Amino acid sequence: MNLAEAKHAFITGGASGIGLGIADAMVARGIAVTVVDVDQAALDAVQAGRPSERFRTQQLDVRDRAGWARAKAEAETAFGPVDILVNNAGIGPDGSDLADVTLEAFDRIIGINLVGVFNGVTSFAADLRARGRGHIVNTSSVAGLFANAPGVNAYAAAKFGVTAMSETLRAELEPHGVGVSVLCPGYVDTNIIANTARISGETNDYDGGGVPGTPMSTAEVAAIVLHAIEQDEPYTITHPEAWPAVEARMNAIKSAFEAAERRNHESV
Amino acid sequence: MNLSEARHAFVTGGASGIGLGIVDALAKRGIPVTIADIDADTLASVVGTRGNSVRGAVLDTRDREGWQRVKAEAEAAFGPVDILVNNAGIAPNGKPFTEMDPESFDRIVAINLVGIYNGVWAFAGDMAARGRGHIVNTSSQAGLMTTVPGVGAYSVAKFGVTALSEALRTELAPQGVGVTALFPGYVQTNLAANTQKVGGDIRKYSSVVMTSDVTPVHVGEMVAEAIERDDSYIVTHTGVWTGVEKRFDAIKAACDFREQAA
Secondary structure, three states, X not given: OOHHHOXXXXXXXXXXXXXXXXHHHHHHOOOEEEEEEOOHHHHHHHHOXXXXXXXXXXXXXXXXXXXXXXXXXXXXXXXXXXXXXXXOOOOOOOOOOHHHOOXXXXXXXXXXXXXXXXXHHHHHHHHHHXXXXXXXXXXXXXXXXXXXXXXXXXXXXHHHHHHHHHHHHHHHHHHHOOEEEEEEOOOEOOOHHHHHXXXXXXXXXXXXXXXXXXXXXXXXXXXXXXXXXXXXXXXXEOOHHHHHHHHHHHHHHHHHHHHHHHHHHHHO | OOHHHOOOEEEEOOOOHHHHHHXXXXXXXXXXXXXXXXXXXXHHHHHHOOOOOEEEEEOOOOOHHHHHHHHHHHHHHHOOOOEEEEOOOOOOOOOOHHHOOHHHHHHXXXXXXXXXXXXXXXXXXXXXXXXXXXXXXXXXXXXXXXXXOOOHHHHHHHHHHHHXXXXXXXXXXXXXXXXXXXXXXXXXXXXXXXXXXXXOOOHHHHOOOXXXXXXXXXXXXXXXXXXXXXXXXXXXXXXXXXXXXXXXXXXXXXXXXXXXXX
């Protein structure tokens, strides 16, 4: 969508990292922003020094469906209908092998990184469709495109789900004038690992091993996201270095289709 | 793995459909099988006609205590499980995301994604410790692409299963345990009726289901052969490759765009 026509953006996980980068970039473009985050202290810190007429904060755990309804109502009372939803809140990989991941850690990753995104979609997508305008950005990951980096198992499962959800939603909303982009960041300079440890109450073994590329600043990611909204990009990539891993996966899947083709010919 | 060395297979959603096809293919090769299924009546009638080396266990794959209980009972009866087939699943709900009840989304994710993780949780550590075994996870062609209307939540779960399978394969390979993701297209099963039994709504989805000449018997044989060869993936229907390739092309275009912009 044309960002000059956007009046209100709602950004989850917006008190730090990629979410805050997007919030700041949107405020700079004249868009009012509601930033929600599970971390009240971080929200208080980012509110200070930012213009309250264009930047407001609200605590939300994206797993809390009643909380979504409340946050939406308060946000729209303050700044009007939401044109742009950025489902960005997420925690990092667990770092353990899947056989060693605890049930609680698995459920937490699915609850926040996958169901949390669905909760945002069900809170806002029908309104955007009814108004015939708007854009949704879902933050997936390069791990939403390939899953064999070490320690990303449950995280990749959630992020593959976000990628799939975004693709389907894009097809569903396109005829109604609403765009959907899935953001698949690689290595970005954020505090996701520390935040994950704080939210989960567990130390985290994840060391980012296997993530291709060099760290990108959140401001640079934000510029990429704003461009993606303006151009209605289906997939938004920060690190094209990820492609060889995706391509290797594609080739392995293609081989399975070719093997099936040979098998089906033989059985005829 | 060499199926002649497999001592015990555990198949969820095994009382009908693809699961039963897999049960029969493995039993035919002399492997004792525990069939786990949520539907006690169907389970009893299936087990009753299959001899002493097939046993049944009532299991809702969402129930983690249930997993521990049926695992202990299964291993007491037939010994350590060498093959786990995480096959239980329900059908798409036919709804776009804008009209989807959260409960329907939750049910699909809980059964089709978390239910499979629960099986991994119950068995993968033991297999890794024994240095042998194989896990088959039933994904779907909707775990590779997203173009069929009304399959949104189902695709979300099945993409998750695809990712879990790929990650698990990488993690368990050094320990001698194989992992295969199964991507069925439309197979002749009673998935729609079974989905209604567990409270799912399939009315809209049923209207788009195509006919198929692929039977669970075919799929069972494909799975047995894939376990023997330790294949990463099993594809039942080749027609969807065009759609899968188109999706990868779009991702590549996005990577190329960023490369050029940088």
